Amino acid sequence: MRRKLLYGKMIGVLAVSMILFMAVGVAEEERTDATGQWTYVLEDGGATITGYVEELSGDLVIPSELDGHPVTSIGEWAFKDCISLTGLTIGSNVASIGDLAFFACESLISVTLPDSVTSIGSLAFADCFSLSSVTIPAGVTNISNDAFQISPELAGFHAKVTLTLYVEKGSYAEQYAEANNLSYVYGVAVKKKTDATGQWTYVLEDSGATITAYLQKRPGDNVIIPGELDGHAVTGIGKAAFAMRFRILTRVTIPESVTNIQADSFGELSLATVKVAPKNPVFEDIKGVLIDKQQKMLVFFPPNKKDTRYTIPKGVLLIGDRAFYQCQNLNRVTIPVGVTSIGSEAFRDCYWLTNATIHKARIGESAFEGCANLTLVSIKEGVPLIGERAFARCTNLTSVTIPGSVAGIGPSAFYGCDRLTSVTIKEGVNHIGEEAFRGCRNLASVTIPSSVVSIGDDAFRGCSNFYFCLTVKEGSFAEQYAKENNIPYVLAKK
Numbered sequence: 001m002r003r004k005l006l007y008g009k010m011i012g013v014l015a016v017s018m019i020l021f022m023a024v025g026v027a028e029e030e031r032t033d034a035t036g037q038w039t040y041v042l043e044d045g046g047a048t049i050t051g052y053v054e055e056l057s058g059d060l061v062i063p064s065e066l067d068g069h070p071v072t073s074i075g076e077w078a079f080k081d082c083i084s085l086t087g088l089t090i091g092s093n094v095a096s097i098g099d100l101a102f103f104a105c106e107s108l109i110s111v112t113l114p115d116s117v118t119s120i121g122s123l124a125f126a127d128c129f130s131l132s133s134v135t136i137p138a139g140v141t142n143i144s145n146d147a148f149q150i151s152p153e154l155a156g157f158h159a160k161v162t163l164t165l166y167v168e169k170g171s172y173a174e175q176y177a178e179a180n181n182l183s184y185v186y187g188v189a190v191k192k193k194t195d196a197t198g199q200w201t202y203v204l205e206d207s208g209a210t211i212t213a214y215l216q217k218r219p220g221d222n223v224i225i226p227g228e229l230d231g232h233a234v235t236g237i238g239k240a241a242f243a244m245r246f247r248i249l250t251r252v253t254i255p256e257s258v259t260n261i262q263a264d265s266f267g268e269l270s271l272a273t274v275k276v277a278p279k280n281p282v283f284e285d286i287k288g289v290l291i292d293k294q295q296k297m298l299v300f301f302p303p304n305k306k307d308t309r310y311t312i313p314k315g316v317l318l319i320g321d322r323a324f325y326q327c328q329n330l331n332r333v334t335i336p337v338g339v340t341s342i343g344s345e346a347f348r349d350c351y352w353l354t355n356a357t358i359h360k361a362r363i364g365e366s367a368f369e370g371c372a373n374l375t376l377v378s379i380k381e382g383v384p385l386i387g388e389r390a391f392a393r394c395t396n397l398t399s400v401t402i403p404g405s406v407a408g409i410g411p412s413a414f415y416g417c418d419r420l421t422s423v424t425i426k427e428g429v430n431h432i433g434e435e436a437f438r439g440c441r442n443l444a445s446v447t448i449p450s451s452v453v454s455i456g457d458d459a460f461r462g463c464s465n466f467y468f469c470l471t472v473k474e475g476s477f478a479e480q481y482a483k484e485n486n487i488p489y490v491l492a493k494k
Contacts, residue, residue: 355376
């Protein structure tokens with residue numbers, strides 16, 4: 001009797017399972033293709049790519065077929081967080097790009113979509129902070145509103161890049177760009193080529209070939225950039241061509257043919273020295289540091305150079321964008337009096353940098369952002385401008401005096417300077433940007449002169465110190481601002 005009951009229960013379970021099987025179906029098994037590189041599932045007669053077996057870096061070309069099956073879709077989360085992926089070309093059978101397919105691919109610069117694509121899913125390219133160009137064909141009829149979204153809370157930690165969509169006139173993509181306030185142009189982004197050796201990608205421009213990536217996955221510690229690719233003179237090195245991909249590359253040699261080097265071409269953190277061919281007409285190296293031939297602009301200081309102290313050569317007028325970006329050993333830099341411009345992100349995330357004296361240079365956007373051990377900044381009379389986020393997240397900075405020569409303090413200039421306690425702004429400064437001192441939670445004293453005629457929204461938001469107070473002149477704009485925003489203030493002595 002007991003056996004019959006058990007048998008009856010088993011039949012019942014099997015019957016329920018059969019019903020569920022027919023109603024729901026079986027999830028398709030994930031496969032690895034014959035090359036051992038791709039994973040995919042079969043859906044509706046086509047392959048949906050679910051991932052790549054090895055760690056990705058450089059440019060990726062997604063095939064049109066896998067094991068004889070047309071690749072029709074890129075699945076959800078397929079290439080999420082592939083932070084070393086820089087370029088993407090998609091095979092000619094792909095119709096849809098799934099939700100979050102390339103989410104947070106931080107180094108991805110360009111994407112070319114084939115004519116077969118019709119839809120781009122939610123957050124498909126979200127938080128791709130380096131993405132500057134996407135070519136979208138006329139056949140695309142659906143793009144999620146958040147497909148290219150950048151998280152505002154993370155944007156400040158990355159270089160600002162403007163995304164441009166390459167679209168056809170009158171297309172859905174054009175309407176999408178307008179509706180979402182995205183930059184767009186008609187046409188197709190310049191297509192990258194891979195050289196005959198398979199080691200380099202480049203684009204052809206009027207002057208010659210500009211290298212966009214080095215594809216070798218396991219290079220030696222020394223790379224010599226060729227003077228020629230496929231018969232074309234190499235005249236340029238593009239943005240992120242060597243971006244944090246190898247972690248063993250310590251030396252790069254630049255040929256005499258290269259006359260244009262974009263900011264952040266050499267983002268490789270292990271790089272310790274740069275050499276330049278002696279006959280190069282535009283660039284030279286001084287003890288492994290890249291500088292222009294006239295010695296007026298410091299272009300690039302290798303991030304893993306062992307020097308802890310460095311004096312910028314006399315005669316240098318300009319410090320280039322990202323010139324010292326993420327230098328790992330540097331704690332002191334001497335900036336000559338003659339320097340007139342410090343480029344965007346020039347010293348960004350130089351963690352060990354402890355002090356800086358700036359004589360008369362314009363301080364660019366995010367120039368010292370994230371210098372967490374910066375404790376002393378001396379801004380001299382003659383500095384004309386402090387750019388947006390110039391000293392944001394300098395969490396050990398305790399005090400700062402801003403001279404009257406500074407016309408304006410940029411938006412978020414001192415955002416998140418946790419230990420900043422006092423700020424003195426001298427007569428002559430006219431503008432304080434929005435969120436200029438936001439999140440300076442220990443800030444207790446700010447002296448604002450009568451010359452200040454505008455203060456941006458939330459300039460002192462999050463300044464939560466119990467003793468926080470503005471010192472202002474009677475009848476000044478700053479006094480009116482303090483009253484209207486319910487900020488404690490005292491009147492300066494006459």
